[in-house]
Amino acid sequence: MSSGRTWTTAAAVAVLAALLAPGPGDRAAPRASAAPAAAVHDNCPPPRPRRPPPPVQAIAKPRWVPGVLITEYYPAPERWFDGRLVRAPGLPGRYRVDWLYSARGLAMQGHGIGRDGRWYRFAGPYSLTWRDERGRFTLPCRQAPGFWSQGRPKWIGPTWLNARAELTYPRPRGGWSNGPAVRRIPAEQRPSFGTGPSLPIRYWRNVAVDPRLIPRGSAVFVPAYCGTPSRGWFTAGDTGGAILGRHIDVYRAPPAKAWDSRVLRGAKIYVVPPGYERPAGLRCARR
Secondary structure: OOOOOOOOOHHHHHHHHHHHOOOOOOOOOOOOOHHHHHHHHOOOOOOOOOOOOOOOOOOOOOEEEEEEEEEEEOOEEHHHOOOOEEEOOOOOOEEEHHHHHEOOOHHHHOEEEOOOOOEEEEOOOOOOOEEOOOOOEEOEOOOOOOOEEOEOOOEOOOEEEOOOOOEEOEOHHHOEEOEOOOEEEOOOOOOOEEEOOOOOOOOOOEEEOOOOOOOOOOEEEOHHHOOOOOOOEEEEEEOOOOOOOOEEEEEOOOOOOOOOOOOEEEEEEEEEOOOOOOOOOOOOOOO
16 A cells, blocks of 8 residues: 555555554645644653664575565555545546545545546645544654554545544545534645556556665565466565665555455565566466
């Protein structure tokens, strides 16, 4: 759901979005603006012992790889959101405000599909700082991965607060998601958006990998995905900061149920590095 998008690629979002919302989601990695950084970081928990990425050795010849974690990611569809239609810098027309600015939308996921079926993406600036459910700046804790200085990020860009000083956003026909707004906080910088996908990858054809283990461009056979259009064969075309070691992230079409996704542990895959042919006998069983 990689990778956000200011994590190197879409794949990183699969793990980040799991912390933010019920499902995958890639992916813009929040980066702190300079102004609030020093004060806000004072609220971070004590540092946890740092664990380096698991040691791996690049696969040089075709072979089976056991014990693999498989997750999924996909672009955020605007149809899953219910905010008021607003204009967005860099785009024609109007779009759901929560699709643009919430932690489930374009600003975090990096890219998505509009109600018109077209692709859209977050275009920065990447120095924008996220706000928590009470409108406070919140930053990822440098020494405690997975924690945020003021709680999980909820919104980026112009922010509305209700009478209880809680985040709310406008819905169609004058309604509000969490009570009427009594205060509007302007964005410290103006978010912008663009058209088109972030990466040239295709549903059910590409996976995100840790390139230290699986070289980019490798063919990857995933028996658990024999029922997909690729018949189990994928190309390692993406990477991400949250994809480490024996972990692949399958790029898929958005599910019928919002934020639904599949997670498999202990799976077995076959990796064919660039320069080798796929084994002729390795294919899904006919049904």
